[in-house]
Amino acid sequence: MVIFEVVNNPQVSRDAETGISRGCGFVTMRSLAEARTAINALDGFDLDGREMFVKLAAHVVASRRNPSLSHTPPMKDHIFESRYKIYVGNLAWSVQPQHLREHFTQCGTVVSTRLLTDRKGGRSRVYGFLSFSSAEELEAALQLNNTEFHGRDIIVREAHVKSPDTLSQTLES
Structure with missing residues (x-):
C-alpha cells in the first residue's frame, strides 16, 4: 500500500444528526502533482471490502445533485496554483x-x-x-x-x- 506523508487536513463527512460517516471525505494535498499521484494509487483501491473512488474535489462538488445535504458548504471555483x-x-x-x-x-x-x-x-x-x-x-x-x-x-x-x-x-x- 502507498503511504502519503503530504496529506493535510483530512475531513470525514458525517451525518449532522447521528454523527455516522457518510462514507466520503476530503483531503487537502500539498500539490496538484501529489494529488494526482494519490488519485492514481488509490482510485479503485479495495478498502475493507469497499471500492474507493478518488477524484479532485472540484469535479465532485460540481456534479453534486443536492449540495444542501452535505454539512460542508458547496465549494467555490478553485484555482490551483503552483509556486x-x-x-x-x-x-x-x-x-x-x-x-x-x-x-x-x-x-x-x-x-x-x-x-x-x-x-x-x-x-x-x-x-x-x-x-x-x-x-x-x-x-x-x-x-x-x-x-x-x-x-x-x-x-x-x-x-x-x-x-x-x-x-x-x-x-x-
Whole structure:
C-alpha cells in the first residue's frame, strides 16, 4: 500500500444528526502533482471490502445533485496554483483570463490564470496572477515585463507565495 506523508487536513463527512460517516471525505494535498499521484494509487483501491473512488474535489462538488445535504458548504471555483507565480498589472479593461493564458503560453505551461474582479460590480480589475509549472517558465514570463498587450505596456513581476500549494481532493469509499 502507498503511504502519503503530504496529506493535510483530512475531513470525514458525517451525518449532522447521528454523527455516522457518510462514507466520503476530503483531503487537502500539498500539490496538484501529489494529488494526482494519490488519485492514481488509490482510485479503485479495495478498502475493507469497499471500492474507493478518488477524484479532485472540484469535479465532485460540481456534479453534486443536492449540495444542501452535505454539512460542508458547496465549494467555490478553485484555482490551483503552483509556486511559480507572477503578477501581471496595467491590463486593459477588456482583457479576459483566456487572453492572459493564450499570451503567456509562449513562456511554457500555464497552470492557472486568475484575473481579479470587483466584488460589488463584478467588473474586471486591471491586474491578475498566473502560475507556471517550472522556474524556467516563470523566468521566461518575467521577460515580458514592459511589453505591449492589448494596447498597454504590461507590468510583470514575480508574485510571492504566502503558503505551500494546497489542493483539495475527495475520498469516497
